[in-house]
Amino acid sequence: MTRSVEALKLTKRFGDFVAVNEIDFHVESGETFSLLGPNGAGKSSTMKMVSTVSPITSGSLRVLNRDPNTDGRAIRQRMGVVPQEDNLDQELTVRENLVIYARYFGLSWADARAKAVELLTFAQLVERGDDRVDSLSGGMKRRLTIARSLVNDPDLVLLDEPTTGLDPQARHLLWERLYRLKEQGVTLLLTTHYMDEAEQLADRLVIMDQGSIVAEGSPTELIAKHVTKEVLELRFPKADDGSRQRPDGLDTYGFHIELLPDRVLVYADDGDAALEKLRIESVHPSGSLVRRSTLEDVFLALTGRTLVE
Amino acid sequence: MLGVGLWHFLENQFVRYRATWTSTIITSILFPIMFLVSIGFGLGTQIDDTSSLGTDDYASFVGPGILAAVALIQAGSLSLWPTLGAIKWEGTYQAALSTPLTAAELATGHILWIGFRVVVGASFYLAVLALFGIVASPLGLLAPLVAGLTGLSIAAPLSAYSATRESDNTFSLINRVGLTPMFLFSGAFFPVAQLPDSVEWVSKVIPVSHGVELSRNLVNGTISAGPAALNVGVLVLWAGLGWAMAIRTFEARLSA
DSSP, X not given: OOEEEEEEEEEEEETTEEEEEEEEEEEETTOEEEEEOOTTSSHHHHHHHHTTSSOOSEEEEEETTBOTTTOHHHHHHTEEEEOSSOOOOTTSBXXXXXXXXXXXXXXXXXXXXXXXXHHHHXXXXXXXXTSBGGGSOHHHHHHHHHHHTTTTOOSEEEEESTTTTOXXXXXXXXXXXXXHHHHTTOEEEEEESOHHHHHHHOSEEEEEETTEEEEXXXXXXXXXXXXXXXXXXXXXXXXXXXXXXXXXXXXXXSSEEXXXXXXXXXXXXXXXXXXXXXXXXXXXOSEEEEEEOOHHHHHHHHHSSOSOO | OOOHHHHHXXXXXXXXXXXXXXXXXXXXXXXXXXXXXXXXXXXGGGOOOOTTTTSSSHHHHHHHHHHHHHHHHHHHHHHHHXXXXXXXXXXXXXXXXXXTOOHHHHHHHHHHHXXXXXXXHHHHHHHHHHHTTOOOSGXXXXXXXXXXXXXHHHHHHHHHHHTTOSSSTTHHHHIIIIIHHHHHTSSSSSOGGGSOHHHHHHHHHSHHHHHHHHHHHHHHTOOOHHHHHHHHHHHHHHHHHHHHHHHHHHHHHHTO
């Protein structure tokens, strides 16, 4: 299998600040690979280097078997980029945005127009084709931005936090479109700070924190390796002084425990059995919930912090 | 460094212009005509002694001068806010850099497009001058190109500067203490030789006064090779230096 992206000791510094610190990862062609991490983890800086916009500070980076420092133009010709913030041309119509972008990639006018029609269908914006961009909703603008990234039939599509700021319905519609691309064999590299997004879409992912990679694998591998199958969430009532009335010694019952401001997480392969055991030990929470473990728990276990704060 | 992407960028500007050109043309024609009528024909009637002007009457002096001086104002307004807008507020230039286009092509296209806009406005204005019988020489047909070159000499350095900014808080100041005085002291409204020597040299250095002189000499048919070469040289120098700077500042800004 060929590799779409290969990074070795990839580093990006801005003055004294190390945004990306010697990270190693690779993306196989045809897979969906995700960089998961909180804001400031170095995801966007990594994406800007891969997109050939930002020069690397040190290490090595190959994108589509080329060097981004010297072959930027050739790489971009074969790549689609969906930036974190929509940067559509507000002066143009929905269709013109696609046609003009296709022209930038060297398509003839006829091909560019045909491509725009095809992508309007993909983005479910056929009826809005001749409207100006500023009349679109947030979800529609995102879909148009994704459609725009496909005008050149790219081998690799970079998506930087594609669903941040969208409502749940718009997110699911977008995921469905991305899943369709994935089925067509397009390589996707996406960043997100939503663990459910990474779980839905990614074949493999790396978890980033403060510029470094802290774990790598498939979502199920990471969960199996770093946390238990299930998580028991406990809530305790508030005391008069505003603190939580948590019983002491919760960590002495043989479970890994995380104390969050609003709740306590108990890691156990069988959450119900763990709750039963705690009840016998006279721990009486005001509320409890057993759920399966997620990448959020993996991140918490590895860094002691939550992904979305 | 510059390839077909430059053409694709300009093509995009044409597509955008198609939707708005009528409204921008009206303002860019009305603006110089306002000056022509009020100053050329209004104020001009009060001027009896035209011996220091080097033209038959004041309208022939001020009319072609305004053509180049207005290029300064138009190029200024198309350079400051729109550059920062495309880079910072709308991000359309970042979007273009996710395609085979390069920052150098963007910077070059951005400046050339402003030059083109100035040429279009100046062409309409020249037609108005001709209607008033002010265009004495067929060489006057070249005057819109002089306006365009004057536009480039302003647009290139100002766009280079604008691309380095985080906000527009200095732009109004540049208009008030930079562009407006240059407009007034460009020699469009009175001969710069009348200024005190300590001020006169400033108008020799700034590009717009060279545009004014060149435009006036073309329209009135009073052109001579030496001064014309100097005029073109100064304009090209400003445009060229500004262009080189703009490529650098666009590259630095858009790779951050």
